[in-house]
Amino acid sequence: MAAPSAPIEKKVKASSALAYLASLAGLAILGAVTDDPSLISGMPDPLEPFVLALVPAAAAAIAGWAAPHTPRSGV
Incomplete structure (x- = not known):
């Protein structure tokens, strides 16, 4: 039987x-200043920044979850 997964800490959720x-804002600015805002041609244009912004958020979540944490005494 698999061991239960550890809960995700608040700092990891906040960083994600x-x-x-931040990536959503960056992509919105990029789309506003370029002549061709199409980032992924297969998706509707209004949906693209929201989907692309999930990539760095997922990377931050995975890195934060996998990072070693300092154990707390007395908790």
Whole structure:
């Protein structure tokens, strides 16, 4: 039987959300200043920045979850 997974810490959730919002803003600015805002031709244009912003957010979540954490005494 597989061991239960550890809960995701609040700092990892916060960093993932911030990475998502920052990349979303960056992609919105990129789309506004380029002549061709099509980033992925198979998707509807309004959906592209939201989907592409998930990539760095997922990377931040995975890295934060896999990073070693300092054990706390007395918790």
